[in-house]
Amino acid sequence: MQSGRTLRLILGDQLNASHSWFTNVQDNCLYLIAELPQETGYVRHHVQKVCAFFAAMEQFARALQQAGHQVLYLTLDETADYPTLPDLLSALIEKHAIHLFEFQRPDEYRLLEQLRDFSAHLSVPVREWDSEHFLVPFEELPSEFKPDTAHRMEAFYRRLRKRSGILMDGKQPIGGQWNYDENNRNTLRDEDIEQIPSPVTFDNDVSAILDRLQRHKVDTFGTPATRLGWPTSRKQARALLEDFCHRLLPRFGQFQDAMTAQSPHGWSLYHSRLSFALNAKILSPRQVIDRAIQAWEADPTRISLPQIEGFVRQILGWREFVRGIYWANMPNYACLNSLGADAPLPRYFWSGDTRMNCMKHCLGQSLDVAYAHHIQRLMVIGNFCLLVGANPDKVDQWYLGVYVDALEWVELPNTRGMSQFGDGGLLASKPYAASGQYINRMSDYCTDCHYRIDRRTGERACPFNSLYWAFLDRHRERFIHNPRMRMIYSGWDKRAASERDAILEQADRYIANIEQL
Numbered sequence: 001m002q003s004g005r006t007l008r009l010i011l012g013d014q015l016n017a018s019h020s021w022f023t024n025v026q027d028n029c030l031y032l033i034a035e036l037p038q039e040t041g042y043v044r045h046h047v048q049k050v051c052a053f054f055a056a057m058e059q060f061a062r063a064l065q066q067a068g069h070q071v072l073y074l075t076l077d078e079t080a081d082y083p084t085l086p087d088l089l090s091a092l093i094e095k096h097a098i099h100l101f102e103f104q105r106p107d108e109y110r111l112l113e114q115l116r117d118f119s120a121h122l123s124v125p126v127r128e129w130d131s132e133h134f135l136v137p138f139e140e141l142p143s144e145f146k147p148d149t150a151h152r153m154e155a156f157y158r159r160l161r162k163r164s165g166i167l168m169d170g171k172q173p174i175g176g177q178w179n180y181d182e183n184n185r186n187t188l189r190d191e192d193i194e195q196i197p198s199p200v201t202f203d204n205d206v207s208a209i210l211d212r213l214q215r216h217k218v219d220t221f222g223t224p225a226t227r228l229g230w231p232t233s234r235k236q237a238r239a240l241l242e243d244f245c246h247r248l249l250p251r252f253g254q255f256q257d258a259m260t261a262q263s264p265h266g267w268s269l270y271h272s273r274l275s276f277a278l279n280a281k282i283l284s285p286r287q288v289i290d291r292a293i294q295a296w297e298a299d300p301t302r303i304s305l306p307q308i309e310g311f312v313r314q315i316l317g318w319r320e321f322v323r324g325i326y327w328a329n330m331p332n333y334a335c336l337n338s339l340g341a342d343a344p345l346p347r348y349f350w351s352g353d354t355r356m357n358c359m360k361h362c363l364g365q366s367l368d369v370a371y372a373h374h375i376q377r378l379m380v381i382g383n384f385c386l387l388v389g390a391n392p393d394k395v396d397q398w399y400l401g402v403y404v405d406a407l408e409w410v411e412l413p414n415t416r417g418m419s420q421f422g423d424g425g426l427l428a429s430k431p432y433a434a435s436g437q438y439i440n441r442m443s444d445y446c447t448d449c450h451y452r453i454d455r456r457t458g459e460r461a462c463p464f465n466s467l468y469w470a471f472l473d474r475h476r477e478r479f480i481h482n483p484r485m486r487m488i489y490s491g492w493d494k495r496a497a498s499e500r501d502a503i504l505e506q507a508d509r510y511i512a513n514i515e516q517l
Contacts, residue, residue: 004028005096009089009103011111012039012053013407015060016281017234019104019132025068030096033061034074037216038084042110043397046222048230048370049404050213051206056232056280063234076216085111086118093124102127105138107323108408109330133281135160136320138327145328150426154179156324157317166289166316167309179313180306184253187442188260196260199268200243201229202236221350222402223368230276230370230404237277241288244272245295250303253310257375259443261361271373272311275405278319285315322413325427334396334412338424339475341389346514349398354517356463357449358439359384370404375442377403382419383434387467388511389474392422430484433471436464457506463517470507473500 006029008021021031035054054075061073072092082088093101101119105128106112119126130138144159145151158178161167167174188196207226231237244252248270260266277283289312296308326333348354352364362376372381377399385395392415399415400406417427436453440446446453446462455461456469472479472492479485492500510517 004099005030006100006102007032007089007093007096007098009101009115010060011104011106012036012057013107013280014104014131015056016131016133016284017060017063018284021104021129022064022067022069027070029070030098031061031064031069031071032074032089032092033057033071034079034088035076035212036079036085036088037076037082040076040213040216040218040220043401045220045401046367046370046404047210047213047220047224048222048228049401049406050218050220051209051225051228052230052232052276052370052404053280054209054212055204055206055228056282059233060282076212076218080216085114089118093122098124100125100127102129104129104131107131109326109334110408113331131281133284134320134323135164135285135316136324141324141327145324147328148426149328150429151321151325151328152429153317153321156321157313160316160320164316167293167312175305175309180253180309181313183306184310185257185442186254188255188258188444192255193260193263193266196263196265196269197247198265199273200240202231204228204230204232204236221367222370231282234282237274237282240272240274240277241283241291244274245292248272249292249295249307249311251307253304253307256310256373257442259358259362259373259376259380259439259445261357261448262444267365267369267371269373273371278315279405279407279410285319289315319410322417322427323409325413325417326409329423329426333416333423333426334408336416336423336426337392338422339389339420339478341386341420341422342391343389343511343514345385345390345394345398346517348515348517355450356384356517357451358436358443358445358464359517361445366402370402372403377414378419378432379434379442380439380445382415383432383438384464384467386420386431386433387464387471388514389471390420392416392420395420430482431471431475431479433468434464435468436462439464457502461506463510466503466506467510469500469503470511473504 008029008031010031010033040050058073061071064071079088101122101124103115106115136144161173204227206228210224210226213220231240252270255270274283274288278285278288292308292311296303349363352360352367354360358380362372362380366372396412396415400408400411413427416422419432421431436446440453450460451462452460453462456465469492472488480489
């Protein structure tokens with residue numbers, strides 16, 4: 001074996017073909033991409049999520065090899081005897097006479113700590129590289145985000161707009177307005193539902209990966225699929241981006257908060273579904289933003305400013321923002337539980353078998369395709385978890401496992417922070433709690449539900465209604481002085497004491513019988 005070799009580790013979410021590592025082919029450089037037992041077991045994953053990452057890793061390894069790079073791709077068959085990443089790296093460094101070990105900085109705290117600890121005890125030199133993916137450099141995060149300090153996305157988003165020049169006219173936002181969110185809260189009418197386009201999906205054969213998962217007894221959940229619809233290569237990811245810009249972007253913002261069970265394409269609507277490709281770094285955020293803006297500039301009469309601004313805000317604003325919250329507050333962030341929530345998740349989180357139609361639909365969709373859009377995640381499933389006081393550790397584990405695009409840096413702030421208010425307001429100024437009326441307004445889920453959306457108490461009363469008021473009553477001292485919630489409490493206090501008691505008793509019954517909802 002050639003002496004003086006460099007080993008470069010590529011993790012499953014570092015599939016960035018534009019990284020400076022790959023500018024030149026180096027004969028003495030060996031790239032390692034491996035299916036790791038520790039990554040299949042640190043949380044229980046949806047089977048389609050594991051397949052998507054493994055398939056994308058294989059595709060990336062082949063692309064590097066075709067470009068002339070030396071790549072060692074190891075499947076679970078080759079790594080099964082190495083329970084941890086350091087175990088595998090130690091063996092390979094010795095086997096291949098490695099003189100220099102290099103890795104891109106992981107975006108998950110546990111992996112960064114693991115690799116830095118491993119490197120500190122290694123007998124060969126180590127170099128840590130940036131992933132060259134995000135719009136805000138890692139070393140600039142401390143100047144943007146202070147630990148244990150509340151931050152708000154809107155201010156951060158405006159700073160990035162000014163710094164990057166994205167959707168700017170000099171020092172002012174194009175159109176004279178920073179945020180068009182109020183334009184992007186439409187519900188779907190019958191004629192809108194009929195026009196929902198069929199989503200572009202792909203036909204990736206993952207049967208061999210499924211066989212490996214079964215052979216190595218990897219514990220997964222969700223619906224398996226031998227043909228995977230998610231993009232696992234740059235070619236497929238670019239095709240999905242092009243389809244979004246051409247067919248979906250013109251109505252993206254208009255219906256980005258809407259939900260429907262009346263269309264076979266309701267799971268995708270006008271969402272880009274690029275989050276897996278972005279989070280695996282198959283696509284870069286700047287590439288996606290630039291292409292979407294290019295489409296808007298080419299046809300501004302078909303793609304309005306609110307549509308493109310709403311999309312850019314999700315990537316330039318929210319995606320970069322949650323990453324900053326994550327790194328400013330880890331590892332303590334993963335332990336925060338400001339509301340003292342400790343209830344277990346009901347069994348239907350793994351089956352979808354519930355009489356609450358909104359939960360049945362959103363859970364079932366998540367289990368079937370490893371995906372749900374942000375309102376389904378936040379205002380249906382997350383809202384339910386918040387109202388019943390679910391343990392945020394269990395909520396985090398479920399969200400991290402079930403969604404194909406879930407990595408801890410993006411999942412944890414969204415779940416423990418925004419959805420469950422476990423961080424006490426570091427990310428959001430108020431809890432995202434809502435009664436069934438919000439779900440009824442933004443969806444058609446309530447139409448065919450076993451429960452009655454117009455009832456707070458009594459037989460078949462919508463559980464979200466009483467649970468919502470019980471949540472507010474339970475945490476009154478914490479939230480009554482919140483300026484955004486005072487009117488809600490004022491309305492609650494104006495109700496007759498007997499009505500309030502009946503609502504709270506209804507919520508108690510539902511909590512006591514949560515498995516039967």
